Amino acid sequence: MDITGLVKRFGEKVAVAGLDLRVPAGSFYGLVGPNGAGKTTTLSMATGLLRPDAGTVHIHGVDVWAQPVEAKKLIGNLADGVRLFDRLTGEQLVTYTGMMFGLTRDEVATRTADLLRIMDLTEAAGTPVVDYSAGMTKKVALACALVHAPRLLVLDEPFESVDPVSAANIEDILRGYTASGGTVIVSSHSMDLVQRMCDHVAVIAQGRLLASGTIDEVRAGKTLQDRFVELVGGRHHAEGPQWLRQS
Numbered sequence: 001m002d003i004t005g006l007v008k009r010f011g012e013k014v015a016v017a018g019l020d021l022r023v024p025a026g027s028f029y030g031l032v033g034p035n036g037a038g039k040t041t042t043l044s045m046a047t048g049l050l051r052p053d054a055g056t057v058h059i060h061g062v063d064v065w066a067q068p069v070e071a072k073k074l075i076g077n078l079a080d081g082v083r084l085f086d087r088l089t090g091e092q093l094v095t096y097t098g099m100m101f102g103l104t105r106d107e108v109a110t111r112t113a114d115l116l117r118i119m120d121l122t123e124a125a126g127t128p129v130v131d132y133s134a135g136m137t138k139k140v141a142l143a144c145a146l147v148h149a150p151r152l153l154v155l156d157e158p159f160e161s162v163d164p165v166s167a168a169n170i171e172d173i174l175r176g177y178t179a180s181g182g183t184v185i186v187s188s189h190s191m192d193l194v195q196r197m198c199d200h201v202a203v204i205a206q207g208r209l210l211a212s213g214t215i216d217e218v219r220a221g222k223t224l225q226d227r228f229v230e231l232v233g234g235r236h237h238a239e240g241p242q243w244l245r246q247s
């Protein structure tokens, strides 16, 4: 994926301020930055959900905004805060998503069963998604993102609320997926997770790129956590306000 000169303003607020980013095919790419850095806004523009004010995004040579139908076939997206058709059961939702991508009934049935099993959702397959826990909802959304076997997976905070066993299972699937040539972009606040799983990382703050490259290039001999704090700043060394102290 190639992002060039991406800009988004919300009124006076510049959320993304001319971002350039190259995500190599087959990489496991982490996108990190403090709250409000512009990660979700960038990923929404990169996946065709939010129109940029300026800039372009190409995925395997396809222009996301000029060729939206072709682009969407290439992308699997787990977006933050996007509403699902949650009156459907988990099984219906994954099936419906697969059919939207033009898969045959047989293909959809096999893939849905596989994905629900992988996500430990087989027992909950017949339950409406509205009754799922936060982690189950995340997992069914991830199943929907995978059902059409996209070439690029864009995951906004995929492990938030997901239990450790499910997270490890999902990690294995994602590793297998990149090993077979798929590309993953993942936004996360967990530096440990990014350092462990990703081979590349970009650090953004205030809509600008502060650093990007392989994990080793960016962390420059430190932990990613320490390097992140160094790049982004904003640590408070005070013990908190007086009124909060208990003795």
Ligand SMILES: Nc1ncnc2c1ncn2[C@@H]1O[C@H](COP(=O)(O)OP(=O)(O)OP(=O)(O)O)[C@@H](O)[C@H]1O
Residues within 6 Å of the ligand: 010, 013, 014, 015, 033, 034, 035, 036, 037, 038, 039, 040, 041, 042
């Ligand atoms: N729809 C919107 N209307 C107005 N401002 C917005 C909107 N969406 C995002 N912003 C602003 O744009 C900036 C970037 O937000 P964004 O959600 O992209 O950050 P983020 O890096 O994903 O943050 P977090 O880690 O907290 O999820 C923030 O200042 C936010 O307040």
